[in-house]
Amino acid sequence: MLQFVSTRLLRALVTLFIIVTFAFFVLRLAGDPAERFFDPSQTPPEVIDAFRREWGLDQPIWVQFYRYIIAVLHGDLGNSMRENRSAVETVFARLPATLWIMVPTLFLKTAIGVAAGMLAALYRNSVFDRAIMSASIFGFTVPPFVLALVLALVFAVQLRWLPSGGYATPYHMILPIATLSIAGAAVVARYTRSAMVEVLGRPFVRTAAAKGVRSGQVVTKHVLPNAAVPIVTVFGFMMGNVVGGAVVVESVFSWPGIGRLLVTSVQSRDLAVVQVILLLIGVMMVLSNLLIDLLYGLIDPRMRSPKAQTA
């Protein structure tokens, strides 16, 4: 078990390092922020030079990278070039707004998706199953911005039941949560169904039913634990995506979260903020993957052996 945990930890660290490196190189090599920030024909060169010196942009790229890694390790991620405060502060100020819609969404889509997927698997090939799976395909293929706009068109523009955007009241949360939950539940339902169908076909399920275990117990005691691994995988991915998963939906509903901050910072080339967001999303992803990996070990003892890890 110790070896299992340590290899997973090591892999998480390597992934994190790749993400940090990627974030740094792409953003720095892509262009000179000084030129984007000032109009070179209007600004005296001394100002641009001073700007470059202040942000360390006059150093060779590998020096910048080395300094960057050291700074990251010290938790110093630079200042936002637009708002005159640290980039970390800027990003974390937006975090609650994103969590307000993403956390309820995470639980809602998991609950709906798992329930629908289970029912579809238990009544396989029934009308019910087909209805759920068709709905799920739609949830898959309709892009979030189309779904968001259609919901806004119906509930905000036509029926006028809900506000179409903003951050003032709890009512403003309903449409973003609904959009994200519908799309997410479709994915969860599909995974749950296929995982359940596979387990339902195994001999031990038939044995349990044959020896007289009640059907409810067969599902909760025998089928669900065995179908849990793929479902937990999807849940882990969605959990890692809690911070960055609402970029489009936040834009549609003018929700002042991380996603919108990312889009606006990218448009104004606010390097430090973009890096912090990339790192935050990367850390969330890596952490939840790690958590899920460890959960696998708990759910399924077979995963603990070193052989299974390479598979």
Place this chain on the structure above:
Amino acid sequence: MAIEQDGLSTSTEGSVFTEKGKLQTFLQAWPPLVILALAWLALMIFIAIFAPLLTPYDFMAVDVLARLKPPAFFGGAFNHILGTDQLGRDVLSRTLTSIRVSITVAICATMISTAIGVMLGFLAAYFRGWVDQVILTIVDAQLAMPFMIIAIAVLAFLGNSLTIFVMLLGLYGWEQVTRIARGLAISANTQGYAAAAREIGASPWRIYLRHILPNISATIVVAMTLNIPGVILLESSLSFLGIGLQPPQTSLGNMVGYGRDYIQSAPWIMLMPSAIIVITTLSVSIMGDWLRDRIDPTLK
């Protein structure tokens, strides 16, 4: 029971049974939904190729006197069947041009990601050892990061030329192809034909490109097809956010993006391209699943 007897009695009447059987086998191989999907995709490709000949107006032609005109059957006139937008540009012409752009971008991007994926997969399979490990680690890192976020960051920092955009989208899904190509190449290496080619003295290039690639191409094509809906959704999402294709260039997502400002007064600007995105991704998914079941049921 009644049904079974029915079946038996018809089977004794030879001709009727075979007629029905033929129709049934045909429908089994070509379900109506698949035929619809294929027909839609054929139409989209036709539009993508011939869009400049089909558009009644230039997609950039501005007509200030005919701004925000509704579609023909909703109170508008027939000279703008799908209505016009806030600058009086013909929505039909813009939609057709957008289809051309979006489809072309999606196909080019998928080809790039397939090429990258196959190349890396083959490299990993040929060298194994540390090369393999490095490639697998990068694949893992890519899987750990939502591509949309990477794309947003890269795009805005690299600027917005069409070439960069297509190349960036060409990175979408490479990790899936890499994994598939690597796995298939490793198992193909153990098979007789690859060994035979090696014994004759064929170079690794020749073995991989002339022998292994054709043998695994069916699976790769399926993986490509399944990659396309993702690219279309990604492209339209980015263009929707205003950081994908830039005006005056048009794409389906771009139309939805500016159409949303007129959601109250002129919903037709965004509804038409939205519907086309949905139907197209749906059709490609249906076709991909069908191809997969037909060509390679093991790939799930």
